[in-house]
Amino acid sequence: MNDTIAAVATASGVGSVAIVRLSGAEALEIATKISKRSSFTPRYATLSSLYDSDGELIDEAIVIYFKAPHSFTTEDVVEFQCHGGFVVAERILRTLVHFGARLAEPGEFTKRAFIGGRIDLSEAEAIAKLIEAKSEDAAKILARQMKGELKGFVDDVREKLLRAIAFAEVTIDYAEEDLPEDIVDDILKLLNELQTQMDCILSSSERRRGMVDGFRVAIVGKPNVGKSSLLNAILNYDRAIVSSIAGTTRDTIEEQIRIGSHLVRIVDTAGIRDSDDAIEKIGIKRSLAAIEQSDIVIAVFDSSFYWDEEDEEILSLLKRFGHEKEIIVALSKTDLPMVLETSKIDTYSPLLLNRENRAEKILGTLENRLSKMTQGDELLLVSSRQIEAVKRARDAIERAREPLLDGELEIFTFQLTEAVSAICSISKPVDFNDIMDKMFSEFCLGK
Ligand SMILES: Nc1nc2c(ncn2[C@@H]2O[C@H](COP(=O)(O)OP(=O)(O)OP(=O)(O)O)[C@@H](O)[C@H]2O)c(=O)[nH]1
Ligand SMILES: [Mg+2]
Incomplete structure (x- = not known):
């Protein structure tokens, strides 16, 4: 039997209410000890005094008892809604431990909900990501996934694959000839x-990844083009040092801002060039890493200088990353005479920036791009585990095609079986024989 676990469920800090949760076979008994009451009626909010192990009053709290299996974890659960702040919830927790509970590990309540069959893995992940969601749109999608939308997709794909396997299996077992063409x-x-x-x-999901984790925007360019000036203008304060000396920014500088309904991390980077300076070299390496980690790249070119090898280097980076990232190209210092040969970057429709317009233009463009990137209300794969599972399923389906056409039905079945296991791993790893038995018991095919 599971031991009884306890944790403060609310974030620590000053607030009006905090919640302490208790789950396990001894939850009710421990709750009676801390409250000096004989029992609690399930699902009733009971105002009760709570006492520490010396019998001293801790707080007046609302206590709710959820009797197994009708609780989040499917075990007996007691919730204490006490006054917030740094002290009360911690004292309650200490007392619960004194009376026999154990401090819960991170995520342990949700783990018990999964083991108890209350939620599947996709719902557990949706809960975790909903808490971290960085945009309202993401929160809406995740709330639906928490209620089983992704699980519904998995079940649907699984049923279809099983049906295809069943046709092939029946033919292998019962027919001498190949599968009929239709x-x-x-x-x-x-x-x-x-x-x-x-x-x-x-x-x-790839495009909308930042909706959950936050989008990352990297400002890149050769030295002295005005990257840090642009960052400061966006933030509306002097965050980064700006100077006319090329190579002023040595390390990446990050700040978080809200653009529309999205949280965005903006990263100013060290100007990229061939350098012998050891520290500058490290900074340039970090600039490249910042590009790789970003969803959107703002490439800045200085319009008041002639096109040179360093601009060429930036252009080649844009070509390299253009398939996977949103690219915004900007020409800086357009208040000065324009000498840059821009034909090489015209395809990116560069924004013409000067000191007056740059913040507004860049923020407007970012907002547009973000709203395009986050368009769509479809399912969102929120972890690399889920993405890998769908990729594995898709690849296995791809490998099943040829055997099907060649009449090699065992190989076809093998590949689709792979696809079923992969897709099911999103919600609940399955024993394949189990579902095949179930499938065939329901699948008569006139045999
Ligand atoms: N005329 C003019 N000068 C600008 C503009 N924007 C930036 N500058 C100047 O360009 C110089 C370089 O600006 P920074 O913002 O430090 O450039 P950076 O790209 O961060 O440079 P590194 O950190 O060295 O890579 C400074 O002297 C700025 O004042 C602009 O719109 N017009
Ligand atoms: Mg700089």
């Missing part, structure tokens, strides 16, 4: 639909 066509059509659906979810 069945092959139907299965191929189904596989196409599944692959398209998975590709769509994969690419839109």
Whole structure:
């Protein structure tokens, strides 16, 4: 049997209310000890005094008892809604431990909810990400996934794959000849639909990754083009040192701002150039890492200088990352005479920036790009675990095509079985024999 665990469920700090949670077989007994009451009625809010192990009053709290299995963890749960601040909840927690509870590990309540069959892995991940969500749109999608939307997708894909496997299995078992052509066509059509659906979810999840973790924007360019000036203008205060000496910024500088409904981390980077200076070299390495980690790259070119090798270097970086990142190209210092040969970057429709307009232009463009990137209301894969699972399923389906066309049905079945295990791992790893038995018991096919 599980031991009884306890934790403060609310963030620490000054606030009007804090919640302490207790879950496990001894939850009710421990609750009666701390409250000196004989019992609690399930699902009733009871105002009760709570006492520490010396019998001294801790607080007046609202106590709610959720009787197993009708609780989040499916175990007996007692919640104490006490006064907030730094002391009261901690004293309650200490007393619960004194009476036999154990301090919960991070995520342990949710783990018990999973083990108890109350939620699946996709719902558990949605809960974790909902707490961290950096935008309202993400929170809306995650709230639905917490209620089982992603699980619904997994179940749907699984059922379709099993149906395809069942057709093949039945034919292997019962027929001498190959699968009839129309069945092959139907299965191929189904596989196409599944692959398209998975590709769509994969690419839109990639595009919208920052909705949960926050978007990252890197400002890059050769030295002295005005990157730090641009950062300061966006933040509306002098965060980074600006000077006319090339190589002023040595390390990356990050700040978080809100753009529209999104939290965005803006990173100013060291100007990229060939340098012999050891520290500057490290800074340049970090600039490249900042590009790799970013969702959006703002590349700044100085319009008052002739195009040179260093600009060429920046352009080659844009070409390298252009497929995976949003690129915004800006020409700085347009208050000075324009001498830069811009034909090489015209395809990026550069923004023309000067001291007066740069903050407004960049923020407006970022807001537009972010709203384009986050468009869509479809499922959101919120962890690399989920993304890998969908990729594995999609690749296994791809590998099943040829065997199907060649009539190698064992290989076809093997690959689709792989796809089923991969997709199921998103919500709940399965024992394949179990679901095949269930599938065949429901699947008569006239046999
Ligand atoms: N005329 C003019 N000068 C500007 C403008 N923006 C920045 N500058 C000047 O350009 C110089 C370099 O600006 P920074 O913002 O430090 O440039 P940076 O790209 O961060 O440079 P590094 O950190 O060395 O890579 C400073 O002297 C700025 O005052 C502009 O719009 N017009
Ligand atoms: Mg700088």
